Amino acid sequence: MISLALAYLRDRPLTTALNVLLLAISVAMLVLLLQFSTQATERFERDAEGVDLVVGAKGSPLQLILSSIFHVDQPTGNLPYSSLELLRRDPAVARAVPLALGDNFQGFRIVGTDASFSDLYDTELSEGRAFDGEMEAVLGASVAAQTGAELGQKFVGSHGLEDGEDGDQGHDHAPFETVGILKPTGTVVDRLILTSYQTVWHVHGIEHAHYDGGDHEHEAHDEEGHGHDDDHDTDAEHAHDGTEPTDAFSEQADILQAQGNGLEQELTALLVTYRNASGAVRIPSLINRQTEMQSAVPAQETARLLELLGASIEGIRLFAWLLALTGGLAIFVALLNMARSREADLALLRVMGASRVQVFATVIMEGVLTAALGAVIGWIAAHIALMVAQSSFATLADLGLKAWQPVSAEGMLIVAVLCIGALAALIPAMRVYNIDPARILARS
Amino acid sequence: MQLSLAGVGLSYNGRSVLQDVSFDLRTQESALLLGPSGSGKSSLINIICGLQTPDAGSVTLGDAQVAAGGVGDQVRRRSMGIIFQTLRLVSALSVKANLLLAQKLQNGAHDRSLIDATLERLEIAHLTDSRPHELSRGEAQRAAIARALVVKPALLIADEPTSALDSTNTQRVAELLIEASQEAGASLLVATHDDRLKPYFQRALTIEDGRVVG
Numbered sequence: 193m194i195s196l197a198l199a200y201l202r203d204r205p206l207t208t209a210l211n212v213l214l215l216a217i218s219v220a221m222l223v224l225l226l227q228f229s230t231q232a233t234e235r236f237e238r239d240a241e242g243v244d245l246v247v248g249a250k251g252s253p254l255q256l257i258l259s260s261i262f263h264v265d266q267p268t269g270n271l272p273y274s275s276l277e278l279l280r281r282d283p284a285v286a287r288a289v290p291l292a293l294g295d296n297f298q299g300f301r302i303v304g305t306d307a308s309f310s311d312l313y314d315t316e317l318s319e320g321r322a323f324d325g326e327m328e329a330v331l332g333a334s335v336a337a338q339t340g341a342e343l344g345q346k347f348v349g350s351h352g353l354e355d356g357e358d359g360d361q362g363h364d365h366a367p368f369e370t371v372g373i374l375k376p377t378g379t380v381v382d383r384l385i386l387t388s389y390q391t392v393w394h395v396h397g398i399e400h401a402h403y404d405g406g407d408h409e410h411e412a413h414d415e416e417g418h419g420h421d422d423d424h425d426t427d428a429e430h431a432h433d434g435t436e437p438t439d440a441f442s443e444q445a446d447i448l449q450a451q452g453n454g455l456e457q458e459l460t461a462l463l464v465t466y467r468n469a470s471g472a473v474r475i476p477s478l479i480n481r482q483t484e485m486q487s488a489v490p491a492q493e494t495a496r497l498l499e500l501l502g503a504s505i506e507g508i509r510l511f512a513w514l515l516a517l518t519g520g521l522a523i524f525v526a527l528l529n530m531a532r533s534r535e536a537d538l539a540l541l542r543v544m545g546a547s548r549v550q551v552f553a554t555v556i557m558e559g560v561l562t563a564a565l566g567a568v569i570g571w572i573a574a575h576i577a578l579m580v581a582q583s584s585f586a587t588l589a590d591l592g593l594k595a596w597q598p599v600s601a602e603g604m605l606i607v608a609v610l611c612i613g614a615l616a617a618l619i620p621a622m623r624v625y626n627i628d629p630a631r632i633l634a635r636s
Numbered sequence: 637m638q639l640s641l642a643g644v645g646l647s648y649n650g651r652s653v654l655q656d657v658s659f660d661l662r663t664q665e666s667a668l669l670l671g672p673s674g675s676g677k678s679s680l681i682n683i684i685c686g687l688q689t690p691d692a693g694s695v696t697l698g699d700a701q702v703a704a705g706g707v708g709d710q711v712r713r714r715s716m717g718i719i720f721q722t723l724r725l726v727s728a729l730s731v732k733a734n735l736l737l738a739q740k741l742q743n744g745a746h747d748r749s750l751i752d753a754t755l756e757r758l759e760i761a762h763l764t765d766s767r768p769h770e771l772s773r774g775e776a777q778r779a780a781i782a783r784a785l786v787v788k789p790a791l792l793i794a795d796e797p798t799s800a801l802d803s804t805n806t807q808r809v810a811e812l813l814i815e816a817s818q819e820a821g822a823s824l825l826v827a828t829h830d831d832r833l834k835p836y837f838q839r840a841l842t843i844e845d846g847r848v849v850g
Contacts, residue, residue, distance in 0.1 A: 536727075546709075633795075
């Protein structure tokens with residue numbers, strides 16, 4: 193019966209092609225939306241995992257999140273280096289990861305940081321070692337794959353965060369050396385080049401204490417008169433227990449405020465992980481009210497971003513479903529006409545011994561096959577479009593959008609389209625089911 | 637396989653179409669059902685094929701009771717090859733695909749060698765891949781006979797198989813049906829208004845106003 197249904201579809205190629213095209217367009221649109229929203233959401237969640245708060249210069253909180261976590265926008269400005277120590281000293285902070293941005297290599301961002309960055313993203317080396325001294329760099333897996341860089345290879349960064357931006361301002365005087373390559377993480381880290389923040393300062397001619405390879409800059413702390421044990425594992429080592437830190441924090445914030453404008457050693461942002469819930473209550477408001485810095489909560493900003501995108505996505509999704517229903521209606525009309533014009537054929541099938549159910553199934557099969565063809569073509573077209581878009585638009589590549597990554601909801605979508613095909617065929621099939629061959633024979 | 641009709645009756649809107657029709661068609665026997673248009677022979681063929689349910693009486697083929705509905709479908713599929721004047725082939729399929737479909741509907745299997753031999757025998761082997769609309773009336777009629785034969789029927793039934801054919805082609809079709817049914821070991825029942833066919837058949841049953849009169 194499948195071959196008979198296929199034969200009938202081939203028998204009216206133009207109608208079949210138009211119906212298939214309508215469904216294919218709607219399926220392609222729905223798959224594109226599904227892929228984009230699913231992959232973007234998953235990516236946002238993966239990239240922001242473990243980051244409770246982002247601290248940066250005042251400006252748009254969404255821009256701060258986009259630039260510091262997803263690395264797809266310009267930073268809001270710089271922070272004094274001492275802000276890192278201020279936060280690391282707070283007992284409610286489990287981890288504060290410094291970020292110093294400003295340069296790129298072939299469009300891949302160079303991120304000045306320290307070993308805490310690897311802890312945050314749980315990175316592992318596939319080759320070489322972690323950066324240890326100045327001008328040493330570790331490449332994310334995608335960077336290494338796309339630039340073909342190898343261990344020991346030197347490269348020069350360019351000023352700016354995008355490829356070609358301020359392209360004439362290369363840092364020829366300070367070439368980086370590749371000392372390590374990371375295993376793929378499926379996060380934004382794959383597309384980053386990691387080095388120490390002192391290296392970033394050095395590249396930009398900023399005076400600083402030399403990097404000792406550790407997590408924190410003791411010399412810098414000492415210069416500021418905040419000598420302390422950097423091990424934040426236990427609150428007991430701090431003068432305060434985190435329950436009444438407001439005064440101490442404010443004091444530090446005032447000092448920072450006073451010193452801030454004169455400091456040349458700057459960072460772009462800090463990624464903060466809380467040690468306990470009190471941090472979430474206290475730290476954001478203190479930063480926003482008592483310093484020139486701002487804090488942004490990734491979960492909130494990501495939700496806001498998705499909400500902003502959501503209205504447009506829902507609009508397109510509604511349009512695509514309407515298109516799918518139009519496709520279903522077109523199948524319905526075509527099969528209804530077929531049921532009338534092909535009565536003699538169907539009566540002959542009954543004469544040849546086909547049961548009512550078999551004839552009914554043939555018509556349903558035609559609807560389902562049309563829908564299946566539309567669904568398969570639409571699915572393939574959507575993934576090809578993703579592949580082309582990924583290679584044509586840098587932002588999509590930066591988002592790490594994968595062209596051929598199946599999403600489970602795609603299966604549901606295809607089943608829904610097949611159901612539309614079957615439903616569209618139902619009434620014509622019922623007409624055919626009730627065909628009386630004797631009546632048609634008498635008429636003919 | 638013997639076909640037996642006993643007291644078959646049918647009426648439409650109070651008008652009697654068939655009345656007390658009874659006869660037997662023995663295994664491998666050929667018979668002509670002769671009657672003018674409107675005599676009730678097409679209704680009788682429909683009942684024998686299980687496409688219509690009689691108001692009275694019974695139809696049996698071998699041990700099987702033929703009736704409209706599920707049972708009729710089954711008997712028709714397994715034991716009958718049917719040729720109608722107008723419904724010859726499925727329009728979307730080639731000649732060969734029509735024959736394959738007939739076999740598939742009968743028992744779920746294909747016998748390609750039988751199909752090839754039948755097409756050869758009916759001299760339409762060169763039309764294997766042709767679509768029904770590409771065939772002449774005579775070619776389409778032979779293709780319909782081939783479709784009925786490739787299911788190895790126990791009973792071959794034809795309704796007005798020579799309608800609109802000239803005398804040469806009428807004779808050719810009659811001979812073809814007789815030969816084919818004999819080779820297949822099938823009984824043959826042909827309904828027609830054309831009494832030129834009489835000499836080719838072992839028996840002729842005449843139907844008038846819904847009654848078998850001779």
